Amino acid sequence: MARNPHYTQIWQTVCAIPAGKVASYGQIADLAGLPGRARLVGKSLGVAPKEMNLPWFRVLRSSGQLAFAAGSEQALNQAGLLQEENVVVLRNRVKLAEFQWKPTLDEMLWKLNH
């Protein structure tokens, strides 16, 4: 992997997002113990090896918009993957009020125990 600053921690957090739910970059950064490093989360996903089956598509902007430009390959791909998990995507954005992941203590503990 491209060195190892905090990428592993971020990947782990992303993996903890349950199917059918989404999280924002800032939220992931925060949960990973890296407040203010939302951009680093994006970079981490960019360099993440596909072999680990990372649910990168469950990560979007704080506004609910997909991280990619509407109409782009990646955006359409992401939207499709999300809808496979019952997540509604309209105009390249997701209704956070309904689908944003709210980590519970059990899930946090599971991640820590991992």
Place this chain on the structure above:
DNA sequence: CTAATGACGTATC
């Protein structure tokens, strides 16, 4: 070392 960059976020207008 300095400058630019980016799958971001918040505040303004």
Place this chain on the structure above:
DNA sequence: CGATACGCCATTA
């Protein structure tokens, strides 16, 4: 809601 500006920070040039 859209367009800008600025802040953040690891990484790259």
